[in-house]
Amino acid sequence: xxxxxxxRTELLPLLAxxxxxxxxxxATLSLIGEATGLGKGSLYHFFPGGKQQMAAEVxxxxxxxxxxxxxxxLRSSDDPAPAVAAMIAAVDGxxxxxxxxxxxxxxxxGASRDMFAVQVHGYFKRWDDALSRLLxxxxxxxxxARQRSADALLTIxxxxxxxxxxxxxxxxxxxxxxxxxxxLAKAG
Amino acid sequence: xxxxxxxRTELLPLLAxxxxxxxxxxATLSLIGEATGLGKGSLYHFFPGGKQQMAAEVxxxxxxxxxxxxxxxLRSSDDPAPAVAAMIAAVDGxxxxxxxxxxxxxxxxGASRDMFAVQVHGYFKRWDDALSRLLxxxxxxxxxARQRSADALLTIxxxxxxxxxxxxxxxxxxxxxxxxxxxLAKAG
DNA sequence: GTCTATAAAGCGATAGAC
DNA sequence: GTCTATCGCTTTATAGAC
Numbered sequence: 001x002x003x004x005x006x007x008r009t010e011l012l013p014l015l016a017x018x019x020x021x022x023x024x025x026x027a028t029l030s031l032i033g034e035a036t037g038l039g040k041g042s043l044y045h046f047f048p049g050g051k052q053q054m055a056a057e058v059x060x061x062x063x064x065x066x067x068x069x070x071x072x073x074l075r076s077s078d079d080p081a082p083a084v085a086a087m088i089a090a091v092d093g094x095x096x097x098x099x100x101x102x103x104x105x106x107x108x109x110g111a112s113r114d115m116f117a118v119q120v121h122g123y124f125k126r127w128d129d130a131l132s133r134l135l136x137x138x139x140x141x142x143x144x145a146r147q148r149s150a151d152a153l154l155t156i157x158x159x160x161x162x163x164x165x166x167x168x169x170x171x172x173x174x175x176x177x178x179x180x181x182x183x184l185a186k187a188g
Numbered sequence: 189x190x191x192x193x194x195x196r197t198e199l200l201p202l203l204a205x206x207x208x209x210x211x212x213x214x215a216t217l218s219l220i221g222e223a224t225g226l227g228k229g230s231l232y233h234f235f236p237g238g239k240q241q242m243a244a245e246v247x248x249x250x251x252x253x254x255x256x257x258x259x260x261x262l263r264s265s266d267d268p269a270p271a272v273a274a275m276i277a278a279v280d281g282x283x284x285x286x287x288x289x290x291x292x293x294x295x296x297x298g299a300s301r302d303m304f305a306v307q308v309h310g311y312f313k314r315w316d317d318a319l320s321r322l323l324x325x326x327x328x329x330x331x332x333a334r335q336r337s338a339d340a341l342l343t344i345x346x347x348x349x350x351x352x353x354x355x356x357x358x359x360x361x362x363x364x365x366x367x368x369x370x371x372l373a374k375a376g
Numbered sequence: 377g378t379c380t381a382t383a384a385a386g387c388g389a390t391a392g393a394c
Numbered sequence: 395g396t397c398t399a400t401c402g403c404t405t406t407a408t409a410g411a412c
Contacts, residue, residue, distance in 0.1 A: 022299040025214040029406065040407075042378050050407065101297055108353035109294050111210040117355075124353050150350065150359055151366065155339075158346020162338065165296035165312050167305075171338055178339065217388065228389075230396050238389065 008046050008057075011036060016058045020103045024055055024112035052115065055107075059119045062103060065094070066127065074130035080138040084180050087131070091156060091176065098163040098172025105157045128153060135183065148183050155179060196234050196245075199224060204246045208291045212243055212300035240303065243295075247307045250291060253282070254315065262318035268326040272368050275319070279344060279364065286351040286360025293345045316341060323371065336371050343367060 018027045018035045029040055029051065036043070047053040069090050077083035095102065104123045107116050132149035136142050159175035206215045206223045217228055217239065224231070235241040257278050265271035283290065292311050295304050320337035324330050347363035 023211060023213060023297075025211060026299040028404080030404080039379055041380080041409095044407070045377060105349045105353070106297050108349055109211075109289055109297060111214045113352065120353050121355065124350060128354075147362065147366075151343075151363070154346035154350040154359065154363055155342065156346065157349040158342035158344065161293045161296055161345040161349065162312060162342040164301065165293070165308050166316075167309065171342065174335065175339070175342055178335075216386080218386080226395095227397055229391095229398080232389070233395060 011038075011046060012058055012061045015054050016062065016103060019055055019058055020101050020106065023106055023110055024051075024115075025110065027051070027055075055112070055116065056119070059104065059107070059116060059123075063119065063123055066123065069094075071126050071130045074134050077134060078137055080134055081180075081184055083134055084183050088176050088179060092173065095156075095160060095172065098160065098169030101164060102157060102160050105160065124153060131183075152179050152183055199226075199234060200246055200249045203242050204250065204291060207243055207246055208289050208294065211294055211298050212239075212303075213298065215239070215243075243300070243304065244307070247292065247295070247304060247311075251307065251311055254311065257282075259314050259318040262322050265322060266325055268322055269368070269372055271322055272371050276364050276367060280361065283344075283348060283360065286348065286357030289352060290345060290348050293348065312341060319371075340367050340371055 014035045015032060018032050022028075022031060029043065032043060032051075032054070033039060038046075043054075044050065047057070049056075070087055073086055073090075074083055094100070104120055107113060108120050113120060128146075128149050131152060132142075132145040135145035135148055140148070155175050155178070159172040163169050163172040202223050203220060206220050210216075210219060217231065220231060220239075220242070221227060226234075231242075232238065235245070237244075258275055261274055261278075262271055282288070292308055295301060296308050301308060316334075316337050319340060320330075320333040323333035323336055328336070343363050343366070347360045351357050351360040
């Protein structure tokens with residue numbers, strides 16, 4: 001019950017973990033209050049829009065992290081091998097090697113998808129664009145580049161699902177390790 | 189509000205769609221009542237254990253469908269190419285070519301995972317066992333067979349997530365089409 | 377900025393008439 | 395077997411003291 005945070009900068013990551021663990025529907029204000037050490041009064045002071053605003057800002061921060069740490073580096077690179085390796089390393093770090101789940105994926109599967117459709121769509125679309133264009137710049141034809149990019153994104157999401165379902169994070173690491181050769185293959 | 193069903197045989201598929209669309213937490217008895225045309229009294233007559241029993245029986249029926257239509261055929265085949273093709277066709281049909289989501293995956297990602305951990309684990313484990321052993325029987329070494337099987341399962345789950353996130357079911361069909369060559373490749 | 381108290385609605389579940 | 399009414403609790407959200 002002790003006060004854990006001073007401002008929303010420290011608040012959003014705590015909210016993110018609650019949404020990740022319980023989904024949008026399952027993340028109650030009581031759980032959020034426990035995780036932050038804040039009462040409802042304080043929470044509504046920071047987020048007058050309530051739970052929906054909390055989730056929207058959490059998604060915004062996640063989007064921003066990926067933009068800076070993953071999408072932008074992919075866009076500014078012309079050498080696919082190190083760029084893909086850096087992406088994989090960043091993804092592995094972000095998802096704690098399979099111990100952490102993807103909130104965007106969780107929301108995409110749930111009933112709150114419609115509420116956050118724009119953010120969910122944008123997250124995957126910009127990732128897909130950045131990755132497929134990098135591959136295209138390296139000489140892969142556009143259609144193959146698109147296909148390989150979608151394969152990478154869906155592999156990451158599916159590995160998180162399967163790792164959690166079987167309670168075996170190693171599945172995630174193995175899936176990530178498989179990606180670079182598939183993305184960088186000569187034929188295709 | 190009209191009565192839609194006569195017994196639980198017709199009831200479970202309706203419940204399944206509600207759980208698929210809203211997740212365990214989001215599937216309220218009101219929604220279930222609307223979908224089935226039944227009042228709470230009738231629902232508790234069929235399922236004295238309430239919502240948890242409803243979800244458990246839905247998972248049981250899903251498990252049974254996959255056991256009969258996918259796992260058993262994989263186990264009883266010694267020719268991997270047609271067996272894999274049949275599995276892909278069955279999966280495509282079951283998930284309505286990407287328009288339908290996987291309830292087991294939805295639950296695996298949510299907070300109700302712990303409640304249904306045994307069913308969730310068993311579903312993926314028996315699929316993985318049946319598929320990897322088929323590949324092993326065809327001459328692929330055990331380790332590679334395991335890896336390819338996990339790749340297939342995670343690709344299906346990830347494709348469902350990405351197809352829903354981008355609102356593009358074609359992603360699912362393309363991902364399925366990619367699987368047979370990857371499962372049946374000679375090298376490895 | 378944080379709290380408690382509370383409103384209004386919805387939740388899962390139960391009781392009992394028919 | 396189905397219904398309505400209702401219980402007890404939790405939910406999101408608000409009001410107002412400090």
